[in-house]
Amino acid sequence: MIRQSLCAALLMAAGAVGLASVAQAAVDPKNPDWPCVQKKVENLSPTAIWDGPAIDEHKNWFSAEKIPALVTKLASRRVPLEKATAAIDQFAASVPEADRDVQLTKVFAGLFDTVNTQRRSIIGGIEKYQRSQKSRAQELEQQGVNLANLRGDIVVDDTAAVPESEEEQKLYWAGRIFQERQANIPIACELPAVLEERLFALTQHIRSKMSK
Structure with a gap:
């Protein structure tokens, strides 16, 4: 048994390293809620991956026959890539050659729109999650300080895996969850x-099925 300040014991229990990492998590000062080492790119550019016909005139891809269902299948990560490429092959074979490039361009337009929307949603979710973590970190740290101020120094068993008092245990497990x-x-x-x-x-597979 040794005598420690309650504040130090609680910070250890709650995971001081984890709390500190939240405050330092933002890699890009311009995006303080972005915790990833990967650069934040909210929107993709079609020209970065597509060298086919312009897709501006195909914004109504969702009204074309068969294409919305195909796009949904292609964009789903639950569908293995092999099955997705097979679906593209099947669709391309079902379209007359004279109209194939136009229809496949619509497929790309729909796939690009859908995946871009999915990415934006994920990026927004990550930032929302990070804001929640920052807020929770501040709450946990303040709870530790408040409890320390309330109770002062106590005797702490430094061999115990989990703090023994009810208040310490609550903060300890809250820190673990955090x-x-x-x-x-x-x-x-x-x-x-x-x-x-x-x-x-x-996209590369779609292009391989086009004549130009």
Whole structure:
């Protein structure tokens, strides 16, 4: 048994390293709520991955027959890439050659719009999640300070895996949950790139079925 300040014990229990990492998480000062090492690119440019006909005139792709259902299938990460490319092959084969390039351009226009929307939603979700984590970190730190001020110094068993008092335990487990949530952020940060890779692969396959 040793004597420590309650504040130090609670900060240890809540995961001081995890709390500090939130405050330092923003990589880009221009985007303080963006915690990812990947650069924030909210909107993709079609010309970066598409060298086919312009898609501006195909904004009504969703009204074309068969294309909305195909786009939904292609954009779904639950559909393996092999099945997605097979669906493109099947669609291309069903369209008369004279109209194939136009219809496949519509498919790309729909796929690009859909994936771009998905990415924006994910990016917005990551930033919302990060704001929540920042707020929660401040709450946990303040709870530790308040409890320390209320109770002063106590005897702490430094061999205990979990603080023994009810107040300490609550803060300890809140800190553990916080750190587990924080560990999910790098995983979420990979999702925009995953969507981009799938979009690029499918775009290349669509182009391979076009004559020009």
